[in-house]
Amino acid sequence: MILLFFLMLAGYAFGTIAAILSPDGPAVRRWTATGAVVGAGAGLALALGVFVTRVPFVLEASALLSVGDGLVFRLDPLGAFFLALVGLVALPCGVYGAGYSETYEGRHSLRLLGAMLNLFLLTMSLVPCAANVLTFLLMWEGMSLTSYFLVMTETDEPDTIRAGGWYLAMTHAGLVLILAAFLLLAAGADTSTFRDLRAAAAALPPATRDAVFVLALLGFGSKAGIVPLHVWLPRAHPAAPSHVSALMSGVMIKLGVYGILRVGLDLLGGGPAWWGALLIGLGALSALIGVLYALMENDLKRLLAYSSVENIGLIFIGIGASALFLSLGAGAAAGFALGAGLYHALNHAAFKGLLFLGAGSVLHATHTRDMNRLGGLIRGLPWTALCFLIGSLAIAGLPPLNGFVSEWLLFQSLLPGIVSPAPLVAPLMTLAVGILALTAGLAAASFVKAFGITFLAIPRSTAAERAHEAPMSMRIGMGILAVACAGLGLAAVPVLSALSAVFAGRAGFPAAPAPLSAGISLSTPAAFARMSPILVAVGLVAVTAGVWLGVRIFGVERRLRVADTWGCGRVMQTARMEYTATAFAEPLRRVFAELYRPTKDLSIDFHPESRYFVQSIEYRSEIVPWFERYLYAPVIARMRLWASHARAIQSGSAHAYLTYLVIALLGLLTMLLVQGT
């Protein structure tokens, strides 16, 4: 265990140092990837080891830092799950990055990118290992800062600077709230280790516990990207290099979920029913808002970012249901819901990582993210198209891939709540089930759009026409995650059983969880429903093969004739006649017009001689960004106002500053005097 732990540290540290020391060029890319792959592999092995043996890995290095109680690491099954998540996505992303970062050669510093990537992975891997407040906050902040530098890679784009600003502001606002939560929590504890916090939390008054939970929820929620704290995701994820987007969207936002689980369920040991209800409510809101905005997006990576908001919402519904059932005393249902939520987190890491890498290949080949300038890429990039298709099918929840299994499990985990006798639980759960169903349908629609508009039909620009397949390293990266998507779906039975037991025996979860499988099929706690992912997969393959064979054996003579797409007999068909991304989403834009409030702006430029000759038509349509306009704009305006007032203190005169120093000193001395007496 300890060897693996140090191998992980050594791998990332090696990647960082080698990237800094080696000369800019292909060597940096190679060393960066080597470090990341070794570190991620060791991390994955360590996590699996803890998961299988169920023996926590403990390492105390108090002497390393003299502040507080030094650096303390303890990896329990919950932490191990999230460490495995990091490893699962970091490994393919490391391989992918070797090829992808070639685009930056000569334009941006590859050494900075490589070093920051490895540091980011290092701190991100250590967040779930941390076992005291100091270690946790150090790693958390390290993760936030390094990812900020990664977002800021393409500094020549004006959007990147703005995106970085949003990200930095949101993540630090979150950090303040997390800090406040830990301060409240640590008030009665001897040391700041999680063990002592856990012991002290039981004695806290209910109001303090509620405050800690809400602060932690908002603080970690800003990292997870729940509505209304999601505004940085659609800005920062597209701006970052694609393998970094995959890591941020696939893994980093999940650590927000980890924080909430760690504080809410582990340290506080669960709470009243409204905690769970709040989680479900925020989750349902995020899922719906996220998918509705994803549907309207024409920027491929922004679409994926909004879809991450949606999936974080689904995960929140799962863990919220778990917390709710826990407070109602239904331990088995709680374990099942937690397993479903975590399983969806794992699956989302796999398919969203895959989709971001696919989008990265598209970007690498065409240098545009605007879907209205793409199209027809399936001919130039067949492998990328296949991988992106697998990711789209998985995220749309189609069998036999992993997304289908975890969405089915989420449904099943909510259903026991519908018959709950507790007041208000049944309507809440019914609503959540309805929103889950609507979200699943809309998610499928937005990924039909993402895949169809990007990869099918005629190219809409010369860049798309000349697109070339991604290099081998990028294809390997995508391939690993595509296989993971299929594998996680088929291996649902062991994975779910392990995940629903991460809290076994703690915080009111049953020590010996009810079996969630019967043979090769999944089975819900009260044997309410059963489903076997393997049999579904076998059935699908059998039906497909049967139809194919049937056509071959009994089919009439089949002569293949290749002809043009029917275009009403037009002499020429151009890309301008195609369905655009905007047009594809138009029907749903009308259905949800109340939310989107689309603006239309049509300007026609006529020929000066006659109005019958149109020279150009320009059509613009935008949807109302509710959160930015009505929530953030007033806050930002108020902050600016205060800042301008505060500027009066900062006169620039050294005399004034000396006066401040004296006043502060006198104040402190008086405080000491008062306390001394």
Added chain:
Amino acid sequence: MRLFSKIFQIGLATEPLAPGGDEVVRLLRTVDAEVRRMFGRALAIREVDAGSCNGCEIEITGLTGPVYDSERFGIHFVASPRHADMLLVTGPVTRNMAVPLLKTYEATPAPKLVVAVGDCARTCGVFAGSYAVAGSVDQIIPVDAFVDGCPPEPTDILRGILAAIGRR
């Protein structure tokens, strides 16, 4: 309300079948039987106006009108050649329509039948030799049967359809 009062005032407006109409109905039944034998279902027709004066179109519309109502015998007109078994082509083929006609023919799934309706479709009629005309229908796509007349009556069109089916 105006609609109802109008219905009351006018009453039943359907005319009895004109003399010779029985022949059309008899032919429709024959076509129905033949099509069933050949396709096992209704016949789907795509009409292509390749430059006609619309005289032929009026007669073809007569087939689907309330007097003969060819739909009840399983002869129906469809909106895309992708759905069609048969093309009814009218008029001399103009230069502008030559390529679209060819594309329509290519877009029609096999087995497909082509019936050229009207004198113009066979000989270009009074438009022959015009600079705007590319040629007769059979110079552009293979034709299974021709229907003569300017314009041909519904009976003639049905006979043409039968002839085309009979060639298979």
